Amino acid sequence: MCTRCCIAQLACACGSAACACCCGCCPKIKQSTSTRFMYALYFLLVTGICVCMMSPTVEKEMRERIPFYNDLCSKLNAGDNCSTLVGYSAVYKVCLGMACFFFLFGIFTIRVNSASGCRAVIHNGFWFLKFLVLMACCVGGFFLPEQATFLEVWRYIGAAGGFLFLAIQLMLLVEFAHRWNTNWSSGVKDNRLWYGALALVTLVLFSLAVGALVFMALFYTHAEACLLNKVFLGVNSSLCLIVSVLAISPFIQKLQPKSGLLQPGVISVYVMYLTFSAFSSKPKESVMVDGLNKTVCVFPFNSGSQSEKGIVTGVGTVILFACILYSCLTSTTRRSSAALRVCRNSEPETERARCCFCFGDDTEEYDEEKTRGGQNVMYDEKDRTVYSYAYFHFVFFLGSLYVMMTVTNWFHYDNHEIEKLLDGSWSAYWIKMVSCWFCLFLYIWTLVAPRICPKRFEA
Numbered sequence: 001m002c003t004r005c006c007i008a009q010l011a012c013a014c015g016s017a018a019c020a021c022c023c024g025c026c027p028k029i030k031q032s033t034s035t036r037f038m039y040a041l042y043f044l045l046v047t048g049i050c051v052c053m054m055s056p057t058v059e060k061e062m063r064e065r066i067p068f069y070n071d072l073c074s075k076l077n078a079g080d081n082c083s084t085l086v087g088y089s090a091v092y093k094v095c096l097g098m099a100c101f102f103f104l105f106g107i108f109t110i111r112v113n114s115a116s117g118c119r120a121v122i123h124n125g126f127w128f129l130k131f132l133v134l135m136a137c138c139v140g141g142f143f144l145p146e147q148a149t150f151l152e153v154w155r156y157i158g159a160a161g162g163f164l165f166l167a168i169q170l171m172l173l174v175e176f177a178h179r180w181n182t183n184w185s186s187g188v189k190d191n192r193l194w195y196g197a198l199a200l201v202t203l204v205l206f207s208l209a210v211g212a213l214v215f216m217a218l219f220y221t222h223a224e225a226c227l228l229n230k231v232f233l234g235v236n237s238s239l240c241l242i243v244s245v246l247a248i249s250p251f252i253q254k255l256q257p258k259s260g261l262l263q264p265g266v267i268s269v270y271v272m273y274l275t276f277s278a279f280s281s282k283p284k285e286s287v288m289v290d291g292l293n294k295t296v297c298v299f300p301f302n303s304g305s306q307s308e309k310g311i312v313t314g315v316g317t318v319i320l321f322a323c324i325l326y327s328c329l330t331s332t333t334r335r336s337s338a339a340l341r342v343c344r345n346s347e348p349e350t351e352r353a354r355c356c357f358c359f360g361d362d363t364e365e366y367d368e369e370k371t372r373g374g375q376n377v378m379y380d381e382k383d384r385t386v387y388s389y390a391y392f393h394f395v396f397f398l399g400s401l402y403v404m405m406t407v408t409n410w411f412h413y414d415n416h417e418i419e420k421l422l423d424g425s426w427s428a429y430w431i432k433m434v435s436c437w438f439c440l441f442l443y444i445w446t447l448v449a450p451r452i453c454p455k456r457f458e459a
Contacts, residue, residue: 031115103394112390165399206268228282232275236440243264274436
């Protein structure tokens, strides 16, 4: 049994076999899911390397614990204490390799519609060989000529890609809000309890938004300081109110009868979250109070110990990159791709109201095959691909750029450390604030677009 298991895993790593866990007691897994899971592991691995490169703590531990550390750095031509392998420039080079890896595979898989083709087989297998290619791409960035020019140009390419990644996620958020309302509304004709569920969730969402507004008004504004916070808090809350009234106005109800308060509730909560995140990312501001220089408009922590800051930074970093990874995976489903007009879903969808509507319908059946010595794999792509391979790699390409910019604190990269990831910077502040307005603009567009472009929205 052990021999068969090893053979199966070797086929997964070096051949075209579907990737599955070795243990036969593991639950069934779809071929498309296992493929995306493996690419996500690659993404997480390189992201972890980037985090280590931006951490002086990791560098210090390596210097103290690795024997002959300086000699090793000299043999690698990495400078004193391996200075070329740490810092923002090293992260740029590593992320360049990861971005090139996903970009090349994106080009390689353009117009792949069947999982039985040669390119699809390469996409779904040969994991060890692709891992070697990824590592070669990441290492190759350290041998680029004219590195000063490269860093300057690549910084702006990374910023553009990071903004586009944020835009895609905001578009998917708006699509998620509309889908939620549509799915639950479809169950009203069969069960009136769905009315109550819609009303309850809508009430909870608006309560959270108002609570966040009050919280930020109390702790992130000050009578003598924080003018930008006061202005933008008023602007964002007013825009949330406007889109809520617009969603239930007679003008919009004629165009979209299913439009209600659930969608603006979702958008309002997310806008309040982005506003709070922007305020938290703003550099600290001080004001003289009773002759003392007091820091204002900050989260009311009672303790400022280094251990507490380390825990907060660690948890925040994990949550941040978990959200990035989740966004990369969810934005590549066929429904999400259709929402972004990446692929067209030609089959009309029949909504079935479900609490967990964001997951696939569990009534779907696939051909199942037993992987040798291991897990059952469901081959769900025998007829056609269930997601766009090229778009999948393109999203991970943009995610690589977003990780690069986030880890290096966008344009405030000088002397930045991963331990200061959650510290304030003006670039992070404005990026998050602009994201609020872009999200609201997208939602307003989805409401008025049927009137402006009626032919595009005809059934």
